[in-house]
Amino acid sequence: MDRISALRNVEEALAAFESGECSLSELEADVRGVLRTYAADFEGDLRAYRASSDGPADGLVVLAASAPEARDRVAELVEEPRDVTVSPVE
Incomplete structure (x- = not known):
């Protein structure tokens, strides 16, 4: 688009x-x-991932090629990335 x-x-x-x-x-x-x-x-072949955590990353959406890369991107964006899980946004 x-x-x-x-x-x-x-x-x-x-x-x-x-x-x-x-x-x-x-x-x-x-x-x-x-x-x-x-x-x-x-951004090309990236997909959206939503972070879930009990910290400031909760609900953050990032674009990444994989779940591990999405966790890394979330960690770069928030000061205290605690126990972050990511899942693809449908």
Whole structure:
């Protein structure tokens, strides 16, 4: 997905929200999906991974080629990476 397509998709999601065709949570899911698709296409063969932990990394989403690489990327982004597990975002 190129930048223009991503912007159009976000604009369509915002228009649907403004016209009452979707809820805020549906809007958030749509925009999140557009951004993940754009980022994954932009970065090549990477996929999105979500971190789970009892620390500051919980919920963080990173792009990586593998789960071990995703854990390394999370560790680079947070000061205290504690017992981080990562799982692919569907």
